[in-house]
Amino acid sequence: MFRIPHGFLGGGSAGRDVDIMVPPLDLDRYGELLGAPVKYLGVNEGLVDLIPLTERTPCPLVLDALSKAVPLHVDGLDYVLRVHNICQDWYVKVGFRNILVHNYLSVDV
Secondary structure (H helix, E strand, O other), X not given: XXXXXXXXXXXXXXXXXXXXXXXXXXXXXXXXXXXXXXHHHOOOHHHEEEEEOOOOOOHHHHHHHHHXXXXXXXXXXXXXXXXXXXXXXXXXXXXXXXXXXXXXXXXXX
């Protein structure tokens, strides 16, 4: 699990939520897992978001979480690194495509 530090407890403005990246689980496990941070932080359930870390999680969110997040507990590091590597490859492809487009648009004819 990774706590993404742009919630209100991570220095953001008051009233923002806390985002926690978790492994893919069935719905019952999400309910169980949500109870622990809600109880520990003493906040309403609506202020805690659980975000599943899967190969389908948007890469900007994965890269942000894994580069800036505070690890609370890491289980299955191989899986976390695999998803991270997929997203790094995506980032390189997007960056390269943006460079090509920029170079194409900035060429004087």
